[in-house]
Amino acid sequence: MSTTDVPYGIGGDWNPNDCNIHLTTVGSMLHLNTAGMDAAEFRKRGKEMVDYIADYMETIEQRPVYPDVQPGYLRSLIPEEAPVEPEKYEEIVKDIERVIMPGITHWHSPYFFAYFPTGNSFPAILADMLCGAIGCVGFSWVASPACTELETIMLDWLGKMINLPEDFLAGTSGHGGGVIQGTASEATLMSLLAARSKVVKLIQADNPDCVESEILSKLVAYSSEQAHSSVERAGLIGGVRMKKVPTDEKFSVRGEALKMMVEEDKRAGLIPFYFCATLGTTPSCAFDNIIELGPICNAEKMWMHIDAAYAGSAFICPEYRPLLNGVEFADSFNFNPHKWLLVNFDCSVMWVKQRADLIGAFKMDPLYLKHDHQESVLSPTPQHPDPQHWQIPLGRRFRSLKLWFVFRLYGLNGLQDHIRKQVALAKEFEKLVRDDQRFEICAEVILGLVCFRMKGSNKLNEMLLKRVNGARKIHMVPCQLSDKFVLRFAVCARTTDSHHVHEAWGHIVNVASELLQELSH
Numbered sequence: 001m002s003t004t005d006v007p008y009g010i011g012g013d014w015n016p017n018d019c020n021i022h023l024t025t026v027g028s029m030l031h032l033n034t035a036g037m038d039a040a041e042f043r044k045r046g047k048e049m050v051d052y053i054a055d056y057m058e059t060i061e062q063r064p065v066y067p068d069v070q071p072g073y074l075r076s077l078i079p080e081e082a083p084v085e086p087e088k089y090e091e092i093v094k095d096i097e098r099v100i101m102p103g104i105t106h107w108h109s110p111y112f113f114a115y116f117p118t119g120n121s122f123p124a125i126l127a128d129m130l131c132g133a134i135g136c137v138g139f140s141w142v143a144s145p146a147c148t149e150l151e152t153i154m155l156d157w158l159g160k161m162i163n164l165p166e167d168f169l170a171g172t173s174g175h176g177g178g179v180i181q182g183t184a185s186e187a188t189l190m191s192l193l194a195a196r197s198k199v200v201k202l203i204q205a206d207n208p209d210c211v212e213s214e215i216l217s218k219l220v221a222y223s224s225e226q227a228h229s230s231v232e233r234a235g236l237i238g239g240v241r242m243k244k245v246p247t248d249e250k251f252s253v254r255g256e257a258l259k260m261m262v263e264e265d266k267r268a269g270l271i272p273f274y275f276c277a278t279l280g281t282t283p284s285c286a287f288d289n290i291i292e293l294g295p296i297c298n299a300e301k302m303w304m305h306i307d308a309a310y311a312g313s314a315f316i317c318p319e320y321r322p323l324l325n326g327v328e329f330a331d332s333f334n335f336n337p338h339k340w341l342l343v344n345f346d347c348s349v350m351w352v353k354q355r356a357d358l359i360g361a362f363k364m365d366p367l368y369l370k371h372d373h374q375e376s377v378l379s380p381t382p383q384h385p386d387p388q389h390w391q392i393p394l395g396r397r398f399r400s401l402k403l404w405f406v407f408r409l410y411g412l413n414g415l416q417d418h419i420r421k422q423v424a425l426a427k428e429f430e431k432l433v434r435d436d437q438r439f440e441i442c443a444e445v446i447l448g449l450v451c452f453r454m455k456g457s458n459k460l461n462e463m464l465l466k467r468v469n470g471a472r473k474i475h476m477v478p479c480q481l482s483d484k485f486v487l488r489f490a491v492c493a494r495t496t497d498s499h500h501v502h503e504a505w506g507h508i509v510n511v512a513s514e515l516l517q518e519l520s521h
């Protein structure tokens with residue numbers, strides 16, 4: 001439409017000179033027609049952006065992995081207010097390098113060894129583009145059938161890739177199913193809320209006079225003292241006590257430890273109802289002993305949720321699948337393909353054995369969301385599950401496209417290669433540490449994380465980390481294990497190679513030698 005056309009139903013028989021109001025209207029219509037971007041320019045800019053992204057990825061290791069800016073750096077670089085008139089695209093592009101990149105921690109640099117990995121791959125980025133274009137909000141089957149159905153099928157594919165018991169899969173005669181949550185934190189919270197609702201109903205069925213508030217005040221949930229902070233937070237949000245179970249010398253929760261706490265709490269009149277097991281703890285990648293813990297939870301009618309946010313991706317390799325043994329006792333299981341399975345944030349997958357527990361806990365049915373196919377939601381073989389009942393928000397993106405693209409372009413073999421390569425790199429780093437008498441390994445290296453420190457005080461190790469990170473060549477974060485300040489070396493970026501690991505170790509050793517020399521004077 002040209003700018004002289006008259007849109008929005010305004011008649012053509014008026015004279016712009018009639019009054020000022022008309023002139024103002026014409027003025028803003030002109031802007032409506034030139035603002036934003038049309039398809040022709042999108043084609044051009046889109047291709048440029050793809051080139052920029054490919055260049056960024058190919059040259060990322062030349063950038064300092066950690067930014068050299070102070071809090072508040074950005075405010076002085078951009079105007080105080082949003083532009084009133086449209087700007088040129090070129091101006092925005094210039095600002096990416098001027099304003100944004102100086103303040104980026106490059107998580108996909110092969111010199112990034114902090115936290116846990118966050119997934120990234122070209123197929124996932126492309127799928128995310130398509131997701132943005134379709135831009136549907138897939139809360140129910142009718143809201144976007146493909147979005148809902150692909151998700152169910154991808155969760156079955158992935159469930160089979162990690163050899164999850166059939167009870168958890170939707171495409172079987174069981175009562176389970178999977179859903180994509182935004183994050184592991186949301187999955188934990190959903191499981192806790194479902195468990196809470198289930199136990200209240202159960203108690204009220206036997207004791208109709210029991211009021212909910214009284215039951216809630218007696219509920220107690222458990223997790224490892226090494227569990228992620230999001231688990232404790234789920235307890236706070238869910239309004240229930242959350243107790244931390246002590247771990248053994250390998251930072252793993254054992255059956256006996258949980259059992260003792262549960263017995264004691266029952267004697268005190270409390271109602272144990274939920275245990276969150278961690279497979280691959282955030283500090284040291286330790287594994288709770290779910291083979292011991294599962295039967296205890298089952299016998300006590302406690303919901304067992306498994307948080308395997310990081311480690312879960314490794315279960316696609318048969319050699320790591322034994323770490324998941326005991327999942328058959330669980331009520332729900334979750335991990336983050338957006339951590340270690342080359343899928344960009346956000347994509348956290350969750351399965352439940354009884355989907356009715358989850359759906360039944362939070363079902364809302366306003367008229368504007370009703371549709372002809374909702375009966376099948378609770379049927380034994382749900383062809384049209386309504387994801388809105390499985391999660392906290394109503395709206396949801398078409399995230400399964402990322403899984404679909406990544407699974408098909410890598411294949412199971414390609415994904416296994418990725419996991420194996422990163423574990424091998426961690427083992428390589430572990431050997432370098434073990435070969436240096438000044439250092440020690442602080443936890444068993446099972447997957448892609450190495451916990452290590454210099455023999456000596458916590459202070460010494462704090463100084464070491466501060467200097468190592470200060471040079472901004474590599475980036476790591478610490479953790480605390482049995483009162484010790486420990487450095488975590490997590491193999492993160494998809495492109496990390498042996499030489500990056502060796503360079504990182506070389507840097508750490510140089511800083512350590514420097515430090516020891518200074519301290520000896």
Ligand SMILES: *Cc1c(COP(=O)(O)O)cnc(C)c1O
Binds near residue numbers: 230278282309336
């Ligand atoms: C990373 C991590 C989380 C948090 O993951 P989000 O998806 O960001 O909520 C939870 N649990 C464990 C064990 C983790 O390592």
